[in-house]
Amino acid sequence: MDLLYRIFHHPTPQHYQLLLDADPSKKLIDAYLPRSICIEAYEQDTMAGVVILLPTRPGTIEIVNLAVVPELRNKGIGKALIEYSIKWAKEQRYQVIEIGTGSTSFGQLYLYQKCGFRMVSIDTDFFVKHYSEPIIENNLTLKDMVRLRLDL
Numbered sequence: 001m002d003l004l005y006r007i008f009h010h011p012t013p014q015h016y017q018l019l020l021d022a023d024p025s026k027k028l029i030d031a032y033l034p035r036s037i038c039i040e041a042y043e044q045d046t047m048a049g050v051v052i053l054l055p056t057r058p059g060t061i062e063i064v065n066l067a068v069v070p071e072l073r074n075k076g077i078g079k080a081l082i083e084y085s086i087k088w089a090k091e092q093r094y095q096v097i098e099i100g101t102g103s104t105s106f107g108q109l110y111l112y113q114k115c116g117f118r119m120v121s122i123d124t125d126f127f128v129k130h131y132s133e134p135i136i137e138n139n140l141t142l143k144d145m146v147r148l149r150l151d152l
Contacts, residue, residue, distance in 0.1 A: 003041040018050050018067040032064050048072050051081040059095040082115045090152050103144040104137040117148035
């Protein structure tokens with residue numbers, strides 16, 4: 001997969017459409033975007049996906065949003081975005097990269113562990129507390145966030 005990565009500073013409607021696919025709360029997205037490193041990936045001239053990295057603590061950065069264009073999913077782009085994020089974080093001298101996902105996000109949990117992340121905690125009722133509408137995923141009501149980390 002030959003992707004071109006670029007940092008962007010001003011999200012377009014296309015960026016928001018992707019970001020909202022991964023995180024249905026525009027309010028939360030708008031809260032973390034200004035403090036984040038926003039990276040877009042292009043396959044030839046087509047945007048393929050985005051990843052948003054948020055410095056959270058000294059030496060630690062978190063992938064807070066990762067989204068791939070629907071028609072390009074299951075082609076390794078999500079994995080490529082994660083691998084690029086890990087490489088970028090190492091180059092910037094971060095020691096830890098973290099990611100959180102829904103306890104019902106089975107595909108994402110598999111991918112993150114395949115990329116070397118390990119589960120470290122559960123944020124109980126995260127999606128109940130922070131989202132006004134219930135989120136149904138894999139025929140289950142999403143309640144908890146699983147936190148994963150990778151030491152760099």
